[in-house]
Amino acid sequence: xxxxxTGNHIAAHAVRLSHVEVVSAYPITPQTQVIEEISxxxxxxxxxxxxxxVESEHSAMAAMIGSASMGVRSFSATSSHGLAYMHELxxxxxxxxxxxxxxxxxxxxxxxxxxxxxxxxxxxxxxxxWIQLHCASHQEVLxxxxxxxxxxxxxxxxxxxxxxxxxxxxxxxYMQVEIxxxxxxxxxxxxxxxxWKLDFKHPFTHGSVIYPDDYEEVRYSMFEALESARDVIKxxxxxxxSAVGGYHGGLIETxxxxxADVALVAMGSIASxxxxxxxxLRRKGHKCGLVRVRSYRPFPMQELRDVLSDLRAVxxxxxxxxxxxxxxxxxxxKAVLYGKSDAEVYNLVTGLGGRDVTFxxxxxxxxxxxxxxxxxxxxxxxxxMNEHHMVSRRGLEEFWKEGSAQ
Amino acid sequence: MKKxxxxxxxxxxxxxxxxxxxxxxxxxxxxxxxxxxxxxxxAVIASCTSVFQSxxxxxxxxxxxxxxxxxxGGATASGLSAAADRLVKNGTFKxxxxxxxxxxxxxxxxxxxxxxxxxxxxxxxxxxxCYNNEAYSNTGTQRSGATPYAAWTxxxxxxxxxxxxxxxxxxxxxxxxxxxxxxxxYPTDLYRKFAKAKEIKGTRYIxxxxxxxxxxxxxxSHTIKVARMAVQSGMWMLYEHEKGRTVxxxxxxxIIQAQSKLLPVEEYLQAQGRFKHLFSPEKDExxxxxxxxxxxxxxxxxxxxxxxxxxxxxxxxAPPR
Numbered sequence: 149x150x151x152x153x154t155g156n157h158i159a160a161h162a163v164r165l166s167h168v169e170v171v172s173a174y175p176i177t178p179q180t181q182v183i184e185e186i187s188x189x190x191x192x193x194x195x196x197x198x199x200x201x202v203e204s205e206h207s208a209m210a211a212m213i214g215s216a217s218m219g220v221r222s223f224s225a226t227s228s229h230g231l232a233y234m235h236e237l238x239x240x241x242x243x244x245x246x247x248x249x250x251x252x253x254x255x256x257x258x259x260x261x262x263x264x265x266x267x268x269x270x271x272x273x274x275x276x277x278w279i280q281l282h283c284a285s286h287q288e289v290l291x292x293x294x295x296x297x298x299x300x301x302x303x304x305x306x307x308x309x310x311x312x313x314x315x316x317x318x319x320x321x322y323m324q325v326e327i328x329x330x331x332x333x334x335x336x337x338x339x340x341x342x343x344w345k346l347d348f349k350h351p352f353t354h355g356s357v358i359y360p361d362d363y364e365e366v367r368y369s370m371f372e373a374l375e376s377a378r379d380v381i382k383x384x385x386x387x388x389x390s391a392v393g394g395y396h397g398g399l400i401e402t403x404x405x406x407x408a409d410v411a412l413v414a415m416g417s418i419a420s421x422x423x424x425x426x427x428x429l430r431r432k433g434h435k436c437g438l439v440r441v442r443s444y445r446p447f448p449m450q451e452l453r454d455v456l457s458d459l460r461a462v463x464x465x466x467x468x469x470x471x472x473x474x475x476x477x478x479x480x481x482k483a484v485l486y487g488k489s490d491a492e493v494y495n496l497v498t499g500l501g502g503r504d505v506t507f508x509x510x511x512x513x514x515x516x517x518x519x520x521x522x523x524x525x526x527x528x529x530x531x532x533m534n535e536h537h538m539v540s541r542r543g544l545e546e547f548w549k550e551g552s553a554q
Numbered sequence: 555m556k557k558x559x560x561x562x563x564x565x566x567x568x569x570x571x572x573x574x575x576x577x578x579x580x581x582x583x584x585x586x587x588x589x590x591x592x593x594x595x596x597a598v599i600a601s602c603t604s605v606f607q608s609x610x611x612x613x614x615x616x617x618x619x620x621x622x623x624x625x626x627g628g629a630t631a632s633g634l635s636a637a638a639d640r641l642v643k644n645g646t647f648k649x650x651x652x653x654x655x656x657x658x659x660x661x662x663x664x665x666x667x668x669x670x671x672x673x674x675x676x677x678x679x680x681x682x683x684c685y686n687n688e689a690y691s692n693t694g695t696q697r698s699g700a701t702p703y704a705a706w707t708x709x710x711x712x713x714x715x716x717x718x719x720x721x722x723x724x725x726x727x728x729x730x731x732x733x734x735x736x737x738x739x740y741p742t743d744l745y746r747k748f749a750k751a752k753e754i755k756g757t758r759y760i761x762x763x764x765x766x767x768x769x770x771x772x773x774x775s776h777t778i779k780v781a782r783m784a785v786q787s788g789m790w791m792l793y794e795h796e797k798g799r800t801v802x803x804x805x806x807x808x809i810i811q812a813q814s815k816l817l818p819v820e821e822y823l824q825a826q827g828r829f830k831h832l833f834s835p836e837k838d839e840x841x842x843x844x845x846x847x848x849x850x851x852x853x854x855x856x857x858x859x860x861x862x863x864x865x866x867x868x869x870x871x872a873p874p875r
Binding site: 200204207208211216222240244356357 | 594595597604605607608609610611613616617618619620622623625626628629631632633635638639640641669671
C-alpha cells in the first residue's frame with residue numbers, strides 16, 4: 149500500500165505492523181503524532197495493544213521496563229527533553245538487558261525552547277548501552293522500526309534500540325512511503341521470545357546489588373552484545389530487503405563513493421541534503437562522495453576505515469556540539485581513522501535548533517576546505533550576528549568590562 | 555480474623571537476607587508474602603530492600619523480582635500490569651498475578667510520589683506498599699517527607715522542624731479502591747489487610763510503619779515494642795479506607811472506642827534515641843507538648859465522632875489535620 153503521510157504517522161504504522169503489545173508514552177512535540185496515531189489504531193481496532201498514558205517520560209521508560217520484563221513486546225516514543233528526563237532509565241533498560249524499541253525524534257535541547265531539529269538529545273544518550281539507528285527518509289523510518297525489533301530481540305543482542313529521525317524535516321513533512329503487507333512483515337519479524345522474564349514458576353531476582361567482583365563482567369557482556377550487534381544490524385537490513393523490500397544501508401550507507409577522493413560524512417536528514425551537495429561538487433569537478441552513519445551505536449568503525457582511509461579529505465557535518473570539545477561525530481570519525489589514514493579531516497557544526505542546512509552551504513565550505521582555507525577543527529559556518537544578537541552581545545561585553553574593572 | 559497460627563506456612567521471604575537485626579522491612583515482607591502467595595510479581599524500588607534482599611547472585615526473595623530505580627514504583631507497576639493483562643488475554647496466564655510494588659518512604663513520599671500518583675490516577679491494577687521507616691535509612695538516615703516533627707536525622711541534627719505529610723490521605727484523595735495503614739505490632743491486622751487487598755481490583759495502597767533500630771536508635775530487640783507504642787501513643791494510626799469510608803482497626807480502634815487510653819507520647823519518644831535531644835540536657839517541654847497536642851486534637855475529634863455516630867448518624871471521618 150502506498151501512503152503519503154508524516155514521518156511520525158509512518159513510524160506508528162511500523163509499530164502496528166510489528167505487533168507491539170504494550171505502548172507507554174508521554175506526549176512531547178514533535179513526537180506527539182506517533183502516539184496519537186497509535187492510540188487511533190487501538191481505538192479503531194486496527195491494533196491489539198495496551199496503551200499506557202503515563203504522566204512523564206521517566207515513567208514511560210519505567211513502564212516499558214516493567215512490560216518488557218514480562219516478555220511482552222513494548223514500544224515508546226519521545227524526543228529531546230523527554231529523552232533527557234528518562235536518561236536514568238535508559239541505563240536501566242539496557243543494563244537489565246531488555247529488548248524494546250523507542251523512537252526518538254531528534255529535537256534541540258532548551259533553553260530557549262526550541263522544537264526544531266538537532267542531534268544533541270540522542271548524542272547525549274550515547275553511552276547508555278542502547279543501539280542507536282539514525283534515519284534519513286520516511287521509508288527508512290518505517291523499515292528501520294520493524295528491523296529494530298528484530299535486532300533488539302536477537303539472542304546475540306538483547307538490548308534496547310533507539311530509532312532516531314529528524315524533527316519537522318522527517319517527523320512532520322509528508323512523503324510517499326510503501327507500507328508492506330502484514331503477512332510480509334510477519335515473515336521477517338517472528339514473535340518476541342524473551343531471554344528472561346518474570347515467571348512465578350521460576351522465580352529469579354533481577355537487577356539486585358552487584359559487588360565490584362561481578363559488576364565488570366556485566367558491563368563487558370553489554371560491550372560484547374553491542375559488538376555482536378554490528379553483524380545483526382547488517383543481517384537485519386539485508387534480510388529485510390529480501391523479505392519485505394527496501395534497503396537503506398547496514399551500519400553505513402554510501403553514495404558516489406566508488407571513485408571518490410573526498411567524502412562528506414553526516415547523519416540523519418542532512419545526509420539527504422548531502423547527496424545534492426555531492427552532485428553539485430561533482431559537477432564542479434571534485435570527486436566527492438557521501439557516507440551516512442546509519443548506526444551511531446554500535447559505531448561503524450571498520451566500515452568507516454574501509455571507505456575513508458585512502459581519501460584526500462573528509463568533511464564531517466555535525467548537528468550537535470560537545471561543549472569544550474568539538475562536533476561529536478567529528479571526534480569519533482577521527483578516532484576511527486587514527487593511525488590508519490593521512491586524510492585531512494574537517495568539521496562543520498551546523499543546523500542546530502532547526503537552522504536550515506543547504507547544499508549550497510555545504511558545497512561552499514567543502515570547496516573552501518579543499519582550497520586550504522579552513523582549519524582542521526570545528527567550524528560554525530552558519531553562525532551569524534544579526535541586530536538582535538548584537539544587542540545581547542553588547543550587553544555581554546559591557547558585563548565583561550565591568551568584571552575586569554573590578 | 556486469622557490468628558498467627560492460621561498464617562500461610564509457605565515461606566517466600568527466605569533465609570540469609572542481609573537485613574539488620576530487628577529490621578522491620580524483612581518482617582513486613584515475610585507477612586506480606588504469606589498473605590499474597592506465590593502468584594505475585596514483585597518490583598522492589600530503591601530502598602533498604604534493594605540491598606538486604608542479598609547481592610547478586612543470591613536472593614532472599616522467593617518471588618519473581620525486578621529491582622527498579624528510585625522514582626519508578628507506580629510506573630513500573632503500570633507496565634507489569636499491562637503486560638500481565640496481555641498474557642491473560644493470550645492464555646499464557648490462567649489468572650492475573652498480583653502486581654506488588656515495594657518501596658520505602660523516600661521512594662513514596664518524595665522522589666516517587668509522581669509515579670505513584672500517575673499510576674493511581676490511571677487505575678493501575680496493583681498493590682503499592684510503602685514500608686515507612688520515617689527516614690532515608692538506606693543512605694544512613696537522612697530526613698524524608700515522612701520523618702516526624704522533632705526527630706533527629708543526620709541532616710536534621712536539632713530535630714526536624716516540619717511536620718510529616720500524610721501520604722495515605724493523599725492516596726485516599728485519589729479515590730482508589732483501598733488504602734490501609736498497618737503496623738508490625740499488629741500482624742494479624744497486617745496480614746488481613748494484605749489478604750483483603752489481594753482480592754480487590756485497581757490501585758491498592760498499604761503503608762506499614764517500620765521502626766528502624768539503627769535509624770531510630772533503639773535496641774534491635776525492640777522493633778515490635780516501639781511499633782506497638784507508636785500505635786498506643788497515637789503517633790501511628792491503623793485504619794483502612796474503602797468505598798468512601800474509613801474504618802479504624804487494631805489498637806487505634808480501641809483508643810477511639812475508649813477501650814484503652816492513649817499512651818503519653820513522651821513514653822514513645824523516650825524509647826528512641828532519635829528524640830533524645832527532647833529530654834537532655836534539658837527537657838524540651840514545648841516541643842513535646844506540641845506533639846502531644848496534635849495527637850490529642852486528632853483523637854478528641856475521632857472519639858467525639860465515634861460517640862456521635864453511635865447516637866446520630868453513620869459517618870466516619872478521615873483523620874483530621
